[in-house]
Amino acid sequence: METKRLPPILSFVLVAALVPSCIRLTEAQQHNELTFGQRLVNQIAKCNEYAYYKIDVSEPCQDLRIQVDVIEGEPNLYVSKSPNLYPTYSSLAWSSYDWGSEDLVISSWDPEFTAGTFYIGVHAYCGDDVDTGYTDARFSVYVTTVPSVHPHSEISLNGTLPGTLSVNGYNYYRFCVPSSCSNIEVLLTNCVDPKACPTDYAWPELIVSRSIEQPSISDHSWKLASVERRSISLRYSDPDFFPGHYFVAIYGWCTPTENCPDLSSCGPCTYAQNHPYTVSVFIEEVNEGCVPKQPLELCGGNQGFHNQCNSIVLLVMLSFCSIVVILLSC
Numbered sequence: 001m002e003t004k005r006l007p008p009i010l011s012f013v014l015v016a017a018l019v020p021s022c023i024r025l026t027e028a029q030q031h032n033e034l035t036f037g038q039r040l041v042n043q044i045a046k047c048n049e050y051a052y053y054k055i056d057v058s059e060p061c062q063d064l065r066i067q068v069d070v071i072e073g074e075p076n077l078y079v080s081k082s083p084n085l086y087p088t089y090s091s092l093a094w095s096s097y098d099w100g101s102e103d104l105v106i107s108s109w110d111p112e113f114t115a116g117t118f119y120i121g122v123h124a125y126c127g128d129d130v131d132t133g134y135t136d137a138r139f140s141v142y143v144t145t146v147p148s149v150h151p152h153s154e155i156s157l158n159g160t161l162p163g164t165l166s167v168n169g170y171n172y173y174r175f176c177v178p179s180s181c182s183n184i185e186v187l188l189t190n191c192v193d194p195k196a197c198p199t200d201y202a203w204p205e206l207i208v209s210r211s212i213e214q215p216s217i218s219d220h221s222w223k224l225a226s227v228e229r230r231s232i233s234l235r236y237s238d239p240d241f242f243p244g245h246y247f248v249a250i251y252g253w254c255t256p257t258e259n260c261p262d263l264s265s266c267g268p269c270t271y272a273q274n275h276p277y278t279v280s281v282f283i284e285e286v287n288e289g290c291v292p293k294q295p296l297e298l299c300g301g302n303q304g305f306h307n308q309c310n311s312i313v314l315l316v317m318l319s320f321c322s323i324v325v326i327l328l329s330c
């Protein structure tokens with residue numbers, strides 16, 4: 001008895017159709033691996049096409065700087081995170097598309113910034129609207145980390161900053177914790193005691209947020225919420241504590257003088273105006289019994305899962321393609 005087989009011509013057509021798509025599938029997944037501080041030279045993106053790169057970022061307190069130095073043509077830069085492995089000019093992406101070379105700093109204060117793999121696309125812009133016309137782009141790529149820049153004053157670890165209160169107003173600060181294996185104390189120091197400072201005591205509020213740059217007293221945050229308590233402690237074992245950036249507000253809480261029958265016990269606004277204080281951040285590293293945590297991802301979703309998912313899907317598709325090709329060619 002004869003087993004049923006596809007006619008040879010049909011097998012041939014199927015193989016011919018499948019092989020290119022299998023090849024394209026493997027090609028589509030290729031990113032050149034970048035290393036911090038090592039320039040990748042002699043790179044080429046063909047006219048109106050993309051060259052793709054990736055880099056693994058683990059430092060939550062440093063900004064990411066990507067430089068594309070042009071040799072020829074008009075390269076532009078687009079950067080994304082998983083699940084978008086192939087950023088283009090129409091993607092939701094960080095980008096730099098100046099004339100000539102590109103120099104992009106991605107702020108680690110950006111709520112979309114998370115540790116993990118960053119995907120980098122260099123597009124060779126071609127057209128009659130650029131001097132370089134239809135030249136392929138030739139360039140080098142250089143990635144470094146740089147100290148973070150943000151409009152709020154940074155309180156360095158084990159550091160102190162002075163300030164003065166404004167009535168019912170907020171002063172903003174920030175700090176960054178590089179590792180979860182640490183205990184943090186944020187301390188607000190000022191004269192809170194009417195006996196010690198009868199005519200210039202004040203009860204400012206201290207607020208610490210993970211996600212809100214300018215947190216107010218009702219926002220999702222840690223706070224003192226009491227005159228007795230003057231510091232906020234974040235312990236390594238606290239499930240809400242992650243490495244990364246924190247935002248601090250000092251609120252000039254006070255009672256309007258007209259609602260203040262006894263100035264020695266109501267915290268009047270006249271005393272709070274321009275009242276001096278200092279704010280400090282203390283860090284103590286924990287060496288024993290601490291499993292390091294990755295920074296909290298507020299916007300990014302679960303990176304690890306996507307990466308794993310992509311490689312599993314690729315593997316399954318490739319095995320499937322090879323099996324079909326082998327079966328059909330028998």
Ligand SMILES: *[C@@H]1O[C@H](CO)[C@@H](O)[C@H](O)[C@H]1NC(C)=O
Binds near residue numbers: 157284285
């Ligand atoms: C902060 O001070 C603590 C205790 O003195 C010390 O163990 C730690 O290394 C210091 N950390 C930094 C970043 O200065």
